[in-house]
Structures are given as structure tokens and as C-alpha cells.
Amino acid sequence: MDSETHDASADGQAARRAPLDGIRVLDLSRILAGPWCTQNLADLGADVIKIERPASGDDTRAWGPPFLKDGQGRDTEESAYYLSANRNKRSVEADMATPAGAALIRELATASDILVENFKVGGLAKYGLDYASLKALNPRLIYCSITGFGQDGPYAARPGYDFMIQGLGGLMSITGERDDLPGGGPQKAGVAVTDIVTGMYATVAILAALQERQRSGLGQHLDIALLDSHVALLANQNSNYFHSGVAPRRAGNAHQNVVPYQVFAARDGHLIVATGNESQYRAYCAAIGAPELGDDPRFATNRLRIRNRDELVGLLSAIMLQGRRDDWIDKLEAAGVPCGPINDIAQAFAHPQAVARQLRRDLPHPAGGVAAVTASPLRFSDTPVAYRRAPPLLGQHTEEVLREVLGKSVDEIAAFKQALASR
The missing domain is CATH 3.30.1540.10 (formyl-coa transferase, domain 3)
Known part of the structure; x- marks a missing residue:
């Protein structure tokens, strides 16, 4: 999928393509950490194919209200939560629990550079979609697993959720007002920071693995855990503990190391x-x-x-x-x-600096309304992020991907859609 070619612009100069143009990502993730990672890759120009369960799709599609409004101001089935992490992707409905669905996903994996998944450890092996199985089909595949606790250790088999990790991993012990003051006690962050930072670390790891693949020609398995990422996020607070032997405590809105x-x-x-x-x-x-x-x-x-x-x-x-x-x-x-x-x-969005930086972007949505999304903070002088697609409808690109990526015939596509409808 790598390409060194460049398009020509109208003035005859070589037009620089998006950083990840020509890279294909198979996205088997849902909720937030995985989709945040794959949205980053999509913003950078990768073709991200989001595999979703038939009928229901990504869990977060139903995490509302609020929901996207259509052209007549009526609620659609697209939650605001889902819209936050899925722009610039294509959606394909496939049921990996069926032989046809698993086979289709394996085909797409052989045609992809990167696969991102956030199933329980070992959960994809029974479908032939684990790293070992797909590596045999595509040795160049970079396979990123995002889990709560990683691929090994005594907690590896346990599910992990942002809120739980904020407590277990220490963040809530240093967030909130002091216990001896009104309102004191542990407090989670106002956004799922563990999921977000895990998605960011996964993005960094994938980009590094792509660079390494340029030398070796081989992919590899990336093991990214919410707990690991969360603990790394604590940064100087960890160092405070290491070098004092005392665990930092909650300080409300005060800094632990600087006054005032x-x-x-x-x-x-x-x-x-x-x-x-x-x-x-x-x-x-x-x-x-x-x-x-x-x-x-x-x-x-x-x-x-x-x-x-x-x-x-x-x-x-x-x-x-x-x-x-x-x-x-x-x-x-x-x-x-x-x-x-x-x-x-x-x-915050009305602040003149936020307005000048266009931190809100409005994208036409296939349901007839406008999907408002937050701009990517990644700014490039010559290959800027392009807001190509609103977050897709469930299965919106199934036929398109089967035809363009896998070269399926009209009859093959019809047979797959029939099997999907009769499941």
C-alpha cells in the first residue's frame, strides 16, 4: 500500500499528498480509544474501513441524546458521541461471527496495512482474525490491539473501562478537592482521558511501526493498554512519587510543584x-x-x-x-x-482564538443535516488535514468497499448482502 508517487497540480508543480495517502486501515474497534486512534489516521489521509456489526454497529451510535439533527431538524440515529470519533471513515457491515463475515474481514486484512482492534485478549482467534492468523496471510500487516490491561499479566483477561482505570491507575487520587475541604473526595476527569490518551499512544505506535516497516518490510503486533497509557499520563506526579516515596494527594485546582x-x-x-x-x-x-x-x-x-x-x-x-x-x-x-x-x-468555542483557528468544522451529513466536529489539532504547512467525510452511516460504504477494494462482482456483492440480511 506504500506509494512514492505524487500528483501534479495545475501549475505543474508536484502536489504533496496527505501524509498517509495510500495507507489502508481496517478498523475493528468501537467506543472511543480505538476509534480515536483510527480517526487520527483517517485525518492524516489513510483510507479507514470501519467494520460494524449489522443492525446496531458501533455501540456509541446509541449513546444519546443528543443526536444529529437531519435537514428538517429531527433526531437521526447518529449520536453526538459517535460523531466525535468517526469522521473521514468508511463503514462496512459484516458479522464476524458468521463464516462469510469472517472471510470478508480476512480478505480486507490482506489488502490493508494496519488493523486496529479492541476485543478481549484472544477474543478474535476463534474467527481466524487474531494476529498470528492474519500475519500468515499478510506479513506486512501492522496489527494494533487495544485492551484494558495488555496482552499479558494477571489482569490481561479482564475488561477495562476508562472510568475504572482512572480509579485503579491513580488519577482519581490526585483529582478533586482535598478531603478536608468542602466537596473534597476523589473525582474523575470530565472527559474520558484514559481512552483519549490510549488512542493517541496507539497512533504514535502505529506511525512508528509504519516507519520501521519501510526498513524491514514486515509488520508487527502492537500491544497498547489503557492502564499503561493512563499511568504514563500521570507524568510528573509519578516522578514526584518515585523521588519522594510519598504518593501525591488531591490538591484541588492547585499545582503540586508550583505556587501560586x-x-x-x-x-x-x-x-x-x-x-x-x-x-x-x-x-x-x-x-x-x-x-x-x-x-x-x-x-x-x-x-x-x-x-x-x-x-x-x-x-x-x-x-x-x-x-x-x-x-x-x-x-x-x-x-x-x-x-x-x-x-x-x-x-471556549466562541473565544476569538478558537474561531480564528476554526476549531469547529461543519460537515454535510448523508442524513441531510450537518455534523459538527472538532478540528484536528494536527496542523501541517503543506499537507493539511482534509475533512473529507462526515462520520458514516452504518454500512454506508459496504458495496463501495467490496467493489473497489476487493474487486467483488455485482453478483458477489448481492450474495453477501443477501446473507447479511438473512442472518
């Missing part, structure tokens, strides 16, 4: 202040009319500010309560102090 780096209440709302170095701290103190705190020997260095955190934060909080949120932001921005409001999602 937190939320402050103003007279009419809240704002974030993030002083990352000594000059920013002193500029902050001057901007809020308390330059003496910048030179106070109790708070002269970040090490001292952490030691005397409660005393300093008490003093700063009393000052911040005296002013209005936007007035503080204006003063701090003028002083070069990192700060900002706490927006809801509607306000």
Missing part, C-alpha cells in the same frame, strides 16, 4: 493564575498591588512558597476577592503573567 499556580476567586467569578517562574511571581505580586509579597523572605523562592503555601495563598486570596475577574485578567496580561478565565465549552 491555581484558581482564585474574584468578586464576580474565578480566574486561573499560573506563575511558572520567579519573575512571573514578582510581576504578579506587583500587578495585584502587593509588591512586598514578591520580596517577602517567606516566599522568595518556589521552594519556600510550597513550604508556606497555606499562608501565602490566604494572603493572595484575600486580595483577589477585592477585584473583578476581567479587571484582574487585564492587569495580569499586561504584566506578562499567565492567566485566564474558566470558560464553559460554549464560551
Whole structure:
């Protein structure tokens, strides 16, 4: 599937193709971690073929409301959740539990560069769709398995879900207000961060395996686990534990290693202040009319500010309560102090920078409405992400893929669709 050729543009110059143009991905995943990975690959130009169960498809199609509205403003069967992770893909209905469905998926695997799946460990072997079986058919296949706990270890056979992993893996122990304060206690993140970061790590691994295949000519099996990815996500908090021997605890909206780096209440709302170095701290103190705190020997260095955190934060909080949120932001921005409001999602998309960067994209949908999607954060100077397709309807491209990718005849396609309908 690799290609070195280039298209010619109207001006005679060689047009640079999308980074993954010519790469085919067979997507056997559902929910979020796997589809997030394959959406990344689709955004980069890969032809992603999403295999879905007949009649129901990806579980998240039903995870609503809200649902996509059609051209007349009526709810469709496409949930907003599903729309978030499946653009630029083609959907094929196939039942791997039937001989015909499994055979079709094996055919597609032989014509693909990458396969992504998130079934339980060993769950695809009975259909002949495990790595060993497909490697024998296509040694160049890069086969990415996404599971809760990985392919080995005592928990390998257990299912894993984002919420559960956030608790088991430590994130909830450091997220939320302190236990001794109102509202204290463990708190999950407001989005499925474990699924998202696992999808991102899977994307990185696949791209690296593609590069390695350029040298060896061979594919390989990638073992990507939610738990592994989640623990890696804890970053400096892990390092804090390694080098202190003490597990970090919840600190609410305060930073564990930098002070002041937190939320402050103003007279009419809240704002974030993030002083990352000594000059920013002193500029902050001057901007809020308390330059003496910048030179106070109790708070002269970040090490001292952490030691005397409660005393300093008490003093700063009393000052911040005296002013209005936007007035503080204006003063701090003028002083070069990192700060900002706490927006809801509607306000975030209305922010002038979000508007300028076109972080919302509206794609025509085959149901007649418009599918609003979030722009990819991957920005390329010469091969930009193209928003080619709205998230597909269930089975929308079955006939197209069988004809174009596998070269099936009209009669063969009709026979497959008949078998699908009579299952």
C-alpha cells in the first residue's frame, strides 16, 4: 500500500499528498480509544474501513441524546458521541461471527496495512482474525490491539473501562478537592482521558511501526493498554512519587510543584493564575498591588512558597476577592503573567482564538443535516488535514468497499448482502 508517487497540480508543480495517502486501515474497534486512534489516521489521509456489526454497529451510535439533527431538524440515529470519533471513515457491515463475515474481514486484512482492534485478549482467534492468523496471510500487516490491561499479566483477561482505570491507575487520587475541604473526595476527569490518551499512544505506535516497516518490510503486533497509557499520563506526579516515596494527594485546582499556580476567586467569578517562574511571581505580586509579597523572605523562592503555601495563598486570596475577574485578567496580561478565565465549552468555542483557528468544522451529513466536529489539532504547512467525510452511516460504504477494494462482482456483492440480511 506504500506509494512514492505524487500528483501534479495545475501549475505543474508536484502536489504533496496527505501524509498517509495510500495507507489502508481496517478498523475493528468501537467506543472511543480505538476509534480515536483510527480517526487520527483517517485525518492524516489513510483510507479507514470501519467494520460494524449489522443492525446496531458501533455501540456509541446509541449513546444519546443528543443526536444529529437531519435537514428538517429531527433526531437521526447518529449520536453526538459517535460523531466525535468517526469522521473521514468508511463503514462496512459484516458479522464476524458468521463464516462469510469472517472471510470478508480476512480478505480486507490482506489488502490493508494496519488493523486496529479492541476485543478481549484472544477474543478474535476463534474467527481466524487474531494476529498470528492474519500475519500468515499478510506479513506486512501492522496489527494494533487495544485492551484494558495488555496482552499479558494477571489482569490481561479482564475488561477495562476508562472510568475504572482512572480509579485503579491513580488519577482519581490526585483529582478533586482535598478531603478536608468542602466537596473534597476523589473525582474523575470530565472527559474520558484514559481512552483519549490510549488512542493517541496507539497512533504514535502505529506511525512508528509504519516507519520501521519501510526498513524491514514486515509488520508487527502492537500491544497498547489503557492502564499503561493512563499511568504514563500521570507524568510528573509519578516522578514526584518515585523521588519522594510519598504518593501525591488531591490538591484541588492547585499545582503540586508550583505556587501560586491555581484558581482564585474574584468578586464576580474565578480566574486561573499560573506563575511558572520567579519573575512571573514578582510581576504578579506587583500587578495585584502587593509588591512586598514578591520580596517577602517567606516566599522568595518556589521552594519556600510550597513550604508556606497555606499562608501565602490566604494572603493572595484575600486580595483577589477585592477585584473583578476581567479587571484582574487585564492587569495580569499586561504584566506578562499567565492567566485566564474558566470558560464553559460554549464560551471556549466562541473565544476569538478558537474561531480564528476554526476549531469547529461543519460537515454535510448523508442524513441531510450537518455534523459538527472538532478540528484536528494536527496542523501541517503543506499537507493539511482534509475533512473529507462526515462520520458514516452504518454500512454506508459496504458495496463501495467490496467493489473497489476487493474487486467483488455485482453478483458477489448481492450474495453477501443477501446473507447479511438473512442472518
